[in-house]
Amino acid sequence: MAEILAVGEAMERALALLAGGDVVAIPTETVYGLAGDATNGVGVARIFEAKGRPRFNPLIAHVADLAMAERIARFDPLSEKLARAFWPGPLTLVLPQRPGNGIHPLVTAGLDTIALRMPRGFGGELIARLGHPLAAPSANSSGKISATTAEAVAADLGSRIKLVVDGGATPVGLESTIVKVEAGTLRLLRPGGVAAEEIEAAVGMKLLRGAVAGIEAPGMLASHYAPGAxxxxxxxxxxxxxxxxxxxxxxxxxxxxxxxxxxxxxxxxxxxxxxxxxxxxxxxxxxxxxxxxxxxxxxxxxxxxxxxxxxxxxxxxxxxxxxx
Missing domain, CATH: 3.40.50.11030 (Threonylcarbamoyl-AMP synthase, C-terminal domain)
Structure with a gap:
């Protein structure tokens, strides 16, 4: 079963596992994430393996700061304004990838865009120490209820992973809001921890709803977050x-x-x-x-x-x- 360590005790153990191509369940402000080094194909593959996640479903890459994000993706002025307004926090931006950004193709599921977020707290500190972005979907079996406590993670994935970092109950309790800028318009791909009204107020424009074609970001499968009942x-x-x-x-x-x-x-x-x-x-x-x-x-x-x-x-x- 997975070891459970409090945030104040877990940093070095988490870094060692991630550097070795393994995965770690970590607390964020939204829900618990199952994190792997986004530049390491073995680590990313282990995320999919542990979750039983379809490989055509992309992952969010989490960054420590805006400079790291700008090395991975191209920011238009509107996306940069959103990042400065809501990062760190529960907002994910879907952006065009920069060539040679080092992100493993499994993270983006073959798309030419990438979903980026900057988390608060332990997650942000871990990424800064590692020096690489972390791919981190919710720490639960694919399609099932997202975990908001370390105990819920351990009950679901404890036999498949080595470490759960316990940061207590997550304060937001919902996954991040995902938005994408397209030709000067702003599209809401997934509602989440930042309300649409807050985003509209920050940029002075209305959000369009839904993707134009297919799965453009995580959390867009029709059946998801499902209990057994x-x-x-x-x-x-x-x-x-x-x-x-x-x-x-x-x-x-x-x-x-x-x-x-x-x-x-x-x-x-x-x-x-x-x-x-x-x-x-x-x-x-x-x-x-x-x-x-x-x-x-x-x-x-x-x-x-x-x-x-x-x-x-x-x-x-x-x-x-x-x-x-």
Whole structure:
């Protein structure tokens, strides 16, 4: 089983594993990431192996600073403005790659673009010490619920990796927002820890939604973030034998008879709800219920990202995504 070390004790062990082409589960402000040296093909391959992740699904490369990012990708003025406004933080930018940037092709899944993010805390310090960017998708089995605690990582991947760095519960609780600048427009590829309204306010322009063609960034598979139980969204009534993922102060009809109940935020705070989402989904999945009913959640602010994760968790599990 994986060794679990606190952030204050884990740096040298993590560096040794990464330098040797291995992977390490690390805390970030969003969710826990399964990190490997993005320039080392063996390390990147081990990420895919440990997660069981489709190899046509690209990874985010995490950087220590803007200078490292600019050695990897070309920044247009709008992307640079976004980086300076939101880095370090939960925003990922999809940018054209620079030739000879050293990033292993497995990271980008054959695309001529790369997704870059600058994390806070231990992750940023680790990258700076290593001197290389880290490829780091969420530290969970592919398609399953993202981990927001070291214990959740160990329960899922503990038999497949050597080290989990414990930084406590992640404060944001949702993966990063992913955006891409295209011909002077700004496109939202995945809602996440930075609300669309914050981005629009920072740059003074509206975000377009969705990719133009195929999978352009991580987290775009139709079925993703899924528990073992089925998910039923926007539930106004709870059926017998279901668990309930609640939100706010008003309960769905029949809630008294649920198998288990977790309220993302009694006060209706979307930031609190985002931080609790994955952990509460895991708790309800362990309740034995075959279905998790989810009360309606507003789409404003971080509600857009929460609803995105819930819709992917509820999607049919037999979807075969296109490799284009």
């Amino acid at each position: 089925a998910m039923r969204l926007n539930a106004e009534k709870v059926e017998a034998g279901e668990a309930l993922l609640a939100f706010g102060g008003r309960r769905a009809e029949g809630w008294q008879a649920v198998v288990a109940l977790k309220n993302l935020s009694v006060s209706g705070d979307l930031r609190e709800a985002a931080a609790n989402l994955f952990a509460y989904m895991q708790d309800l999945d362990r309740s034995g219920a075959k279905t998790i009913a989810v009360e309606p959640i507003p789409f404003d602010g971080l509600g857009e990202a929460i609803n995105d994760r819930l819709s992917r968790a509820a999607a049919p599990r037999d979807i075969i995504p296109s490799e284009t």
